[in-house]
Amino acid sequence: MSKVLESTDLQNVLEVKDLQIEFKVDEQYYKAVHGVNFHIAPGETLGLVGESGCGKSVTSMSIMRLLKDPTKVSGQIIYQGRDLLKLTENQMRQVRGNEIGMIFQEPMTSLNPVHKIGRQIGETLLLHRGMSASRARKESIEMLKRVGIPRAEQIVDEYPHQLSGGMRQRVMIAIAMACNPSLLIADEPTTALDVTIQAQILELMKQLAKENGTSILLITHDLGVVAETCDRVAVMYAGRIVEEGSVRKIFKNPQHPYTRGLLNSIPKLTGERKRLEPIEGNVPSLRNMPDGCRFAPRCPFAMDKCVAHNPELFEVEDGHRSRCFLQEGGQ
Amino acid sequence: MAQGTPLLEVQGLKKYFPIKRGVFRHTVGHVRAVDGVDFTLRAGETLGVVGESGCGKSTMGRSVLRLIEPSAGNVIFEGKDVTKLSKSQMRAMRREMQLVFQDPYASLNPRNTIAQTLMEPMQIHNIGTRSSQMERVRSLLDRVGLDPEYANRYPHEFSGGQRQRIGIARALTLNPKLIILDEPVAALDVSVQSQVLNLLDDLQEDFNLTYIFVAHDLSVVRHISDRIMVMYLGNMAESADSDELFIDPLHPYTQALLSAVPIPDPDAKRERIILQGDLPSPANPPSGCPFHTRCPMAMDVCKREKPVWKEVKPNHQVACHLY
Numbered sequence: 001m002s003k004v005l006e007s008t009d010l011q012n013v014l015e016v017k018d019l020q021i022e023f024k025v026d027e028q029y030y031k032a033v034h035g036v037n038f039h040i041a042p043g044e045t046l047g048l049v050g051e052s053g054c055g056k057s058v059t060s061m062s063i064m065r066l067l068k069d070p071t072k073v074s075g076q077i078i079y080q081g082r083d084l085l086k087l088t089e090n091q092m093r094q095v096r097g098n099e100i101g102m103i104f105q106e107p108m109t110s111l112n113p114v115h116k117i118g119r120q121i122g123e124t125l126l127l128h129r130g131m132s133a134s135r136a137r138k139e140s141i142e143m144l145k146r147v148g149i150p151r152a153e154q155i156v157d158e159y160p161h162q163l164s165g166g167m168r169q170r171v172m173i174a175i176a177m178a179c180n181p182s183l184l185i186a187d188e189p190t191t192a193l194d195v196t197i198q199a200q201i202l203e204l205m206k207q208l209a210k211e212n213g214t215s216i217l218l219i220t221h222d223l224g225v226v227a228e229t230c231d232r233v234a235v236m237y238a239g240r241i242v243e244e245g246s247v248r249k250i251f252k253n254p255q256h257p258y259t260r261g262l263l264n265s266i267p268k269l270t271g272e273r274k275r276l277e278p279i280e281g282n283v284p285s286l287r288n289m290p291d292g293c294r295f296a297p298r299c300p301f302a303m304d305k306c307v308a309h310n311p312e313l314f315e316v317e318d319g320h321r322s323r324c325f326l327q328e329g330g331q
Numbered sequence: 332m333a334q335g336t337p338l339l340e341v342q343g344l345k346k347y348f349p350i351k352r353g354v355f356r357h358t359v360g361h362v363r364a365v366d367g368v369d370f371t372l373r374a375g376e377t378l379g380v381v382g383e384s385g386c387g388k389s390t391m392g393r394s395v396l397r398l399i400e401p402s403a404g405n406v407i408f409e410g411k412d413v414t415k416l417s418k419s420q421m422r423a424m425r426r427e428m429q430l431v432f433q434d435p436y437a438s439l440n441p442r443n444t445i446a447q448t449l450m451e452p453m454q455i456h457n458i459g460t461r462s463s464q465m466e467r468v469r470s471l472l473d474r475v476g477l478d479p480e481y482a483n484r485y486p487h488e489f490s491g492g493q494r495q496r497i498g499i500a501r502a503l504t505l506n507p508k509l510i511i512l513d514e515p516v517a518a519l520d521v522s523v524q525s526q527v528l529n530l531l532d533d534l535q536e537d538f539n540l541t542y543i544f545v546a547h548d549l550s551v552v553r554h555i556s557d558r559i560m561v562m563y564l565g566n567m568a569e570s571a572d573s574d575e576l577f578i579d580p581l582h583p584y585t586q587a588l589l590s591a592v593p594i595p596d597p598d599a600k601r602e603r604i605i606l607q608g609d610l611p612s613p614a615n616p617p618s619g620c621p622f623h624t625r626c627p628m629a630m631d632v633c634k635r636e637k638p639v640w641k642e643v644k645p646n647h648q649v650a651c652h653l654y
Contacts, residue, residue, distance in 0.1 A: 051520035164609040194383035194547065196606045199591035203605060221521060224593030247597045265525035267554035269577065269592055275532070276554070278525035282490045 011081065012039040013183050013215045014063070019075040021058050021067065023286070029072065030286045032058055034239040036075075040183065045209065045216040047230035047247075049223065049262075053283050054236040056219045060185050063217070064102055065092050079183070098128040101176030105188035107168035111160040117144070117171055118156035124178045143174040147204060166197035170204065177208055184209065187219045202229055223266060227251055232319075235259050238284055238294035241313065245320030255322035257299045293324070301326060336410065337371040338541050339395070339509060344368040344404035346387070346394050350614060362614045364390040366565035368404075369640070370558075374508065377535065377542040379556030379573065381549060381588070385610055387565040388545045392511045395543065396428050397421060408509070426456060429502035433514035435494030439486040445472070445497055446482040452504045471500040476530060492523035496530065503534065511543045516551060528555060549592050553577055561585045564621040565613055567640060571647040581649045584622050620652065628653060 021033035033055040040046045048056045062073045065084060077084040084095065096102075104110040112120060121143055122136035131139065137156065144152035147170040160168055169189060176184055186205065190198035206229060209216050218230060226233055227247060234244040235256065243256040254260045261279040281298040284290055290297050296306040306325055313321040314328055345368075347361040365387040372378050380388045394401040397413060406413040408428065416424060432438040439448055449468045453459055459467065469479035475496040486494060495515060502510050512531070516524040528551065534540060546552050552559060553573055560570040561582065569582040580586045587604040594601075606625045611617050617624050623633035630652060638650045 051522060166609055194610075195549070195591040196383065196587060197609070198593075199603060199605050202593075203603075222593065223521070223595040227595045227597045227599070228593045251595060251597050262521055263595065265522050266595060267525075267528070267550040269550045269553060269589070269594060273554055273573075276525035276529055278529060279522035280526075282492060282523065283520065 011042075012078075013042050013044075013080065014040045014217070015076070015078040016059070016063070017076040017078065019059065019062065019077065020073070021055065021062055022072040024070040024072075025287070031289075032239055032286055033062070036236075036239075036241055038234050038241065038244065040215045040217060042182070042215055043209070043213045044232065045218055045230045047226040047233045048217060048219045048236060049221065049226055049233060050236035051221055051283055053238075053286070055239040056236050057187055059236075060102070060187050060217060060219050063185060064096055064100060094128070097124045097176075097181075098179045099181050100183045100185060101179070101181040102185040103169070103172045103176045103187070103189050105191050107165060107172045107192070108160065110172060111168060113160055116157055116159060117163075121156075121171070121175050121178055124175060128179050139178070140174075143178050144171070146208070147171070147174045147177070148200070149174075165193055166200060169193060169197075169201055173201070173204065173208070177212070177214075180212055181214060183215045183217065185217045185219070188221070189218070190225065191220070191222070198225075205229070223251075223262065235262070238289060240294065240323065242295065242323045243321065244313070245316075249317075249320045253320075255316050255320070255327055256295075256324050257301050257326070258295045259322075261298075338374040338376075338409060339372040340405075340407040341368060341370050341395060342405045342407070344391065344394055344406065345402045346390050346399060347402045360614055362612075363565050363616060364613055365394060365401075366613075366616075368560075368562075368567055370560060370567075370570065372509075372541055372543070374541050375535070375539045376558065377544055377556045379552035379559040380543060380545045380562060381547060381552050381559060382562035382568075383547060383588075383610060385564075385613060386562040387613070388547075388562050389513050391562070392430070392513050392543055392545045396425070396430060396511060398430070423456075426452075426505040427507050428509045428511070429505070429507040431495075431498050431502050431510060431512045431515050433517050435491055435498050435518065436486075438498055439494060441486050444483050444485055448486075448497070449482075449501055449504055452501065456505060458505070467504065471503055472497075474503070474534070475500045476526075490523075491519050492526060495519060495527055499527075499530065499534070503538070506538070507540070509541045509543070511545070513545045514547070515544075517546065517548065524551070531555065549589065561588065564611065564616055566621050567648075567650060568622065569647075569649045569651075571644075575644075575647055579644075579647075581643060581647070581654060582622075582651050583626050583628050583653070587627075620650075 016036060016038050019033055019036040022029040022031050036059060050056045061067050063077055067073055118137055118140045121140040125131045125136040125139055141152045141156050144155055149155050149170050190201050220226060230247050232246050233250045234241045237258050243259045254263055264277040265279055279298050292308050292310055293306040296302040311323050311325045313323045315321050316327050344365055346365040347363050349358040350360045352359045368391055382388045390399060393399040395406050401414060446468050449471060450464045453464045468482050472479045477496055516527050544555050556573045559573050559576045561568045563584050569585045580589055587606045590604045608625050611624055619635050620633040620638050623629040632652050638652045640648055640650045642648045643654045
């Protein structure tokens with residue numbers, strides 16, 4: 001922890017600036033991510049929230065440079081002072097898995113079914129740490145123990161199909177954390193898991209991040225998970241960040257009508273049961289993005305200018321911004 | 332809510348799937364997907380069934396409709412035992428009982444227009460003329476919040492939420508009394524999920540529908556259900572009125588399940604019970620209480636004896652040796 005603080009005390013681990021991602025569909029480019037900016041401080045957990053198709057997952061994949069041609073990615077992704085978009089493929093390989101770890105939603109599809117668990121954890125260690133095979137194996141067992149896998153000495157020689165979903169996700173975390181990365185990208189890490197297992201995995205991620213001072217970019221659609229794990233939140237809608245701020249601000253004083261709508265539309269676990277207040281309509285499709293504010297067609301407060309112009313991110317208070325004309329000029 | 336005789340009574344429902352091995356496909360064991368479920372449901376009520384994956388909640392729902400043939404037990408619908416009906420009697424009975432599936436993408440035939448999909452049940456049951464069927468389709472679409480003009484479109488032209496509305500319209504076609512909803516909103520985005528939940532509320536009110544709502548999301552189940560049954564490894568763990576279950580959960584599994592749900596409120600403070608380990612395999616369930624391997628309060632008796640299902644408070648039953 002102290003080492004991380006010394007070297008990057010004032011610097012953000014990650015700064016994403018004006019990120020644009022365009023997909024080619026039928027010979028035409030469509031913008032899935034439209035000028036996204038965010039940063040993550042050392043040891044901080046940032047939640048990137050939104051519904052399907054809002055661009056949150058492709059944003060995370062662009063950080064790892066996992067999007068290939070013909071997808072166009074532009075802007076800056078500054079990790080520890082270096083723009084990842086300018087690195088060569090070889091340099092990028094040094095970053096992936098070594099400095100930035102990533103875990104995905106479906107642990108079964110992201111683990112290789114024909115390799116033993118030990119080999120899959122050891123691979124990163126052999127590659128990035130230049131360890132000998134026997135040391136990598138020892139280290140793999142150690143990692144399995146750290147992520148709370150029982151019988152680590154045996155599991156290291158087993159295959160992914162022999163493990164349950166929760167155990168596989170623990171293995172994924174072990175792989176992602178093996179090289180002690182300073183940034184962990186977790187894309188819907190618990191969506192495929194049952195709630196009791198989800199609680200275990202989130203607890204584990206929090207604990208590992210705290211021990212190692214790892215920053216986390218958590219991508220999720222689950223506002224409950226965000227409230228419990230994140231320090232700051234960025235809410236995405238249709239390729240843009242519409243609101244960002246600390247967890248407290250977002251949940252206690254949400255400003256953007258979309259954020260408010262999301263919070264109102266989820267059924268509560270406590271209190272009186274009343275009729276839900278859904279957001280009307282559907283998420284717009286990539287091919288048919290509304291002009292102006294992209295939320296305007298579904299927004300109960302939409303004004304004439306919302307349809308014509310796209311609002312900026314207005315500062316509501318320190319560190320809390322909302323992309324809505326209602327907040328124009330502050331509060 | 333209707334008084335008197337219940338609409339549906341399920342007694343001792345079991346479903347064991349055989350495990351076959353070897354060249355001769357000998358049965359070497361059974362997966363006890365549902366291992367004894369009882370409940371009654373009055374007209375207009377909603378029973379929520381919750382539990383983690385593999386707890387048997389979906390199999391239970393399907394066994395009630397005999398889409399999966401139950402291994403044992405009775406399903407009494409309006410006084411008739413559904414499990415004893417012949418195939419053709421069962422087909423007639425299915426008019427009264429319908430199912431809505433989780434995946435709105437997989438449950439609609441991509442080659443059929445919405446009108447064809449919605450008319451099929453009426454054609455099978457010989458109801459009405461073509462024009463009256465079409466009229467019904469248009470009014471159904473309107474009722475579930477879709478433009479009747481969409482009748483001639485294909486499923487791929489709709490979003491997930493719209494497809495789920497079509498799935499619901501299909502279930503309503505024959506004016507059923509009971510609808511089993513198997514994770515109907517699990518595949519939908521949060522903002523769309525609430526639209527569909529409100530639609531289900533309205534339809535229940537308008538048509539006096541009875542729902543069995545199978546889901547893993549506890550806040551959704553709490554919202555829609557009058558009563559909730561918690562299942563674990565094919566067994567009933569606890570059953571109570573919706574509000575009661577969340578205020579005073581008795582079974583250690585229910586308590587852990589409720590404490591594990593993330594709450595969208597950074598100030599919510601609570602004791603989280605983190606269960607150790609994974610769900611045991613239903614092919615080889617633990618002795619005694621199926622939950623004892625993960626239960627933080629397990630006693631010796633839990634390993635030996637299966638707890639009986641008993642009413643601990645009025646309308647609140649639990650299967651646990653603590654009570």
